[in-house]
Amino acid sequence: MHIPVLLNEVLKYLNPRAGENFIDATVGDGGHSAAILKKTAPDGKLLAIDRDEESLMRARVNLEKFSGRAVFANDSFGNILAIARGSGIEPVNGILFDFGMSTSQLEDSGRGFSFRKDEILDMRYDEKNSLTAEDIVNEYGEADLEKIFKEFGEERKSRAVAGAIVEARKRSRIKTTGELAAIIGKIIRRRGRIDPATKIFQALRIETNGELAEIEKALADVPEVLAAGGRAAFISFHSLEDRLIKNWSKKSAEEKNIKILNKKPITASAEEIKDNPKSRSAKLRVIEKI
Numbered sequence: 220m221h222i223p224v225l226l227n228e229v230l231k232y233l234n235p236r237a238g239e240n241f242i243d244a245t246v247g248d249g250g251h252s253a254a255i256l257k258k259t260a261p262d263g264k265l266l267a268i269d270r271d272e273e274s275l276m277r278a279r280v281n282l283e284k285f286s287g288r289a290v291f292a293n294d295s296f297g298n299i300l301a302i303a304r305g306s307g308i309e310p311v312n313g314i315l316f317d318f319g320m321s322t323s324q325l326e327d328s329g330r331g332f333s334f335r336k337d338e339i340l341d342m343r344y345d346e347k348n349s350l351t352a353e354d355i356v357n358e359y360g361e362a363d364l365e366k367i368f369k370e371f372g373e374e375r376k377s378r379a380v381a382g383a384i385v386e387a388r389k390r391s392r393i394k395t396t397g398e399l400a401a402i403i404g405k406i407i408r409r410r411g412r413i414d415p416a417t418k419i420f421q422a423l424r425i426e427t428n429g430e431l432a433e434i435e436k437a438l439a440d441v442p443e444v445l446a447a448g449g450r451a452a453f454i455s456f457h458s459l460e461d462r463l464i465k466n467w468s469k470k471s472a473e474e475k476n477i478k479i480l481n482k483k484p485i486t487a488s489a490e491e492i493k494d495n496p497k498s499r500s501a502k503l504r505v506i507e508k509i
C-alpha cells in the first residue's frame with residue numbers, strides 16, 4: 220500500500236472545505252483523495268485521474284466509502300482540461316499532482332519499475348501505449364540512449380552505459396530488469412545506499428511515459444481548470460519535475476495568472492522521512508489562481 224507523501228502539508232495548503240470540489244490528477248491508491256473527501260463532506264466532489272488502470276481500480280475500492288462523491292477517469296493528466304469539462308464537476312477549488320509512481324506500482328505491478336526485481340522491461344503506466352522500456356533499450360540508437368540517460372537521468376556515465384547496452388544487445392535482446400541492472404552495474408559503481416541503476420531506470424521510465432511532456436501539457440491548462448482563488452499543489456520527486464513547476468510558476472506569476480504561495484518548496488519533516496523514506500526527495504509547490 221502506498222503511503223501518501225506530505226499529506227498534512229497538502230491539506231494545509233489546499234484547505235479543502237465542506238462542499239468544495241477537487242481534482243486528484245494522480246490518484247494512485249487514493250490516500251490523498253480519501254483525506255480530501257473527508258474534509259469536503261457531505262457533498263464535495265472529487266475527480267480522480269490515473270493513467271494506470273490498475274491504480275485506478277485500487278483507488279475505486281479504497282474510495283468506495285465516499286458513496287459516489289468520487290468520479291474516476293483512466294486518462295493522462297495531460298488531458299486535464301477535457302477530462303474536467305467532461306466530468307461536469309464545477310467549480311474546481313483545488314488540484315493535486317503527486318508525480319511519478321506509487322509504491323504499489325513499484326512493488327507489485329510486475330511491469331519492471333524496480334531494479335530490485337527481475338521483471339519484464341515494460342515501465343508503461345498505461346498499457347494501451349505501445350512504446351515499452353524494452354523497445355527503447357533494444358531499438359533506440361546509441362546516441363539517443365545516451366541523450367535520454369543524460370537528460371532524464373542526469374547520469375554522468377550516460378555514454379558508457381549506452382555503449383554497454385548496445386554491445387550487450389548485439390548478443391541477445393535485453394528483456395528483463397535484472398539483465399539491464401547487471402549491464403549498468405558493470406559500468407556504475409555503487410555509492411552508499413543508492414543503487415547504481417537508479418538514474419538509468421528513472422530516465423527510461425520518463426521516456427517510456429513521456430512524463431515531462433505530459434506535465435507541460437497539464438501546466439498549460441491548470442489556470443483554466445481552476446476557479447478564481449482555487450489552488451494547485453505539485454509534489455515532485457526529482458529536479459527535472461521540480462524545475463518545470465518552478466519555471467512555469469514564475470512565468471505564470473509574472474503574467475499575473477497565478478500567485479505563488481511558497482517561494483521555497485516544502486519538504487518532508489524528519490519524522491515523516493523516518494516513517495516513509497520515499498518522502499525524502501519530495502518537494503511541494505503550491506499556487507493560487509488569481
Ligand SMILES: C[S@@+](CC[C@H](N)C(=O)[O-])C[C@H]1O[C@@H](n2cnc3c(N)ncnc32)[C@H](O)[C@@H]1O
Pocket residue numbers: 221222223224244245246247248249250251252268269270271274294295296297317318319320321324344433
Ligand atoms: C505517486 S503516485 C500517487 C499516489 C497517491 N497520491 C496516493 O496517495 O495514493 C502517482 C500516480 O500517478 C499516476 N500517473 C503518472 N503519470 C500520470 C499521468 N500523466 N496522468 C495520470 N496519472 C499519472 C501513476 O500511475 C501513479 O498511480
